[in-house]
Amino acid sequence: MKTAIIGLPMTGKTSLFTILTGVHETARTGAMETKVGVTKVPDRRLEALAKVFSPQKVTHATIEFIDFPSISRESLRDPSLLASLRVADALAHVVRLFEDDTVPHEKGSIDPMRDIADVDTELVLSDLAVVEKRLERLEKDRRKMKDPGLDREFELLEQARQMLENGEPLRGWDLQGEDEKRLRGFQFLSQKPILFVLNVGEKDAPRMTEIEQEYREKLLSGKSRAEVTAVCGKIEAELAELSAEEQKEYLASYGLPGSSLDRLVSVMYRLLGLMSFLTAGETEVRAWTIPVNSTAVKAAGAIHSDFEKKFIRAEVVPWQALVEHGGYAGAREKGLLRLEGRDYIVKDGDVLVIRHG
Incomplete structure (x- = not known):
């Protein structure tokens, strides 16, 4: 899953990207420069399970971040940059x-x-430029042939044009089923889920939770597919240079419970409609990324496509039960390890053992 970091000049977005991902190198995207990096999704459950299984490695879920040039009319006219932003x-x-x-x-x-x-x-x-161009084409095509699919697309794009002409982003537009599929390919920028990252000053850091709530009320009232989180770029830059113990002391001096960037990544993960199921053993403890409400057979496919094709059933246990009872044997003894079929809806934090042919 890719998240584009955007903003006006001098907002601190590139500094936050660098702290998040550790990436300093740039890549060319048309006439513009972008940076691409991956960051781990914080997950205390992995550390807890690692204490039980002592695995050879622990693997976190990840999110890919792309740092784009400052948003302007000029940057959004660059075809290659626009194409990268749309995906x-x-x-x-x-x-x-x-x-x-x-x-x-x-x-x-x-x-x-x-x-x-x-x-x-x-x-x-x-987005309005994309909609108007497509509507022009549809008008010509609809004169040549009768096609209910084209008629419906025209109706939907007319609705989109009305919203956009009123200055309304499309992210609040609740499209379902076939209508959503029909317009999915346009990859409208204003329709994408958005996280507003409030970059506060050092003196306001102790009030981050209060500031976050204030802007949540201003920005999110009655709106969907949007979230708010606050960070202090200056504090995060300092934290990146400190040891774990020094980080705790530094955060305590501001009355902060932990890194706001950890929270940023977690909020973005949820905003994308994602969750993690876990696998645990002596070889590896790992978080696997799947959409919320995925079935057991789709979760199996996230591990390996053969597991999905040859799925028989899944052994399922909550991660807390494995930790509390010291592993699979203890959880099984307490009757907490259960067998589920292909249509079981996987829950966030489920530990799965896939049985397959």
Whole structure:
């Protein structure tokens, strides 16, 4: 799953990307430069299971982040950059809340709601151009032939045009079934799930939870496919240079329970509609990424396509039961290890042992 990190200039987005992924090198995307990196999804369950099984390795789920150039009308006209942005599964919009006279804002003042609206406007205008171009083509095609599929696509795109002309992002549009499939290929930017990442200043770090809640009420009221999290880029940069013990002391000095970047990754994982099931043994303890509400047979396919094809059943146990009872034997003795069929809906944190032909 790919998440594009976007934002206006001087918001701290590239610094956050570097701290998240450790990647410093850039790659060319058309006329623009981008960076691509992968970060682990924090998961305390893996560490707990590792203490039980002492595996040779522990493997976390991951999210791929792409750091894009600052959003502007010019950048969204670059075809190759636009194509790369459209294939992202979600957007992380870094919004500047920190004050710093040495880092001037391009608009001369700090106004987060204005900046959020400006970026949304650019995404909306980019989508509107796509919709209008397709509608022109559909009008010609519909004059040549009678096709209910084309008629329905035209109706849906007219709805999209109305929303976009009103300045409304498409992420709140609740498309279902065939209608969703019909428009999926357009990969509209304003329809993608979005995480607003509030980059606060050092003096506001102790108030991060309060600031997060304030902006959640402003931005998310009645809206879907959007989330808010707050980080302090300056603190995270300092943490990256410290040992684990020093990190605890440093965070405690700000009254913070842990790294806000860990929370950012976890929130993005949920926003993408993902969850993890686990496998555990002496060779490896691992988190596997699947969509929420996946069946056992689809989970088996995440491990290996042959497991999905030759699926018989899955042994399932909650991760807590394995930890509490010291492994599979203890959980089985307590009757906590059960057999499930292919249509079982896997729960976040289930530990699976796949039986296959």
